[in-house]
Amino acid sequence: MSDKSTKRSIDNLMHAPKIASKVSKIGWSIFWIPEPTMISNAIAIPMIIAGKLLEKHYDGITVKDVYNEAENVFRSLRMGLIDK
Helix, strand or coil: CCCHHHHHHHHHHHHHHHHHHHHHHHHHHHHCCCCCCCHHHHHHHHHHHHHHHHHHHHCCCCHHHHHHHHHHHHHHHHHHHHHC
16 A cells, blocks of 8 residues: 555544544633633634534544454354354
8 A cells, every 4th residue: 555645545534533523622622711702602613513514424433443343244254154
């Protein structure tokens, strides 16, 4: 996998759920900062919404989760063949 675009795509897939969670957490942190002008709320609310939308889009699944699930499926298929 010496192709840089493939490596970048896999890295994005692995790190996207973490980024979505961080954006949402930072938005909540900014939202709760007390200030009289409410500028932080104008910044925080879109960040919270963007984080939640990214979490829905990426669904929290990483490459490692896909590998683990495939391994579980193959293990259960193997056990089914051994039992017969």
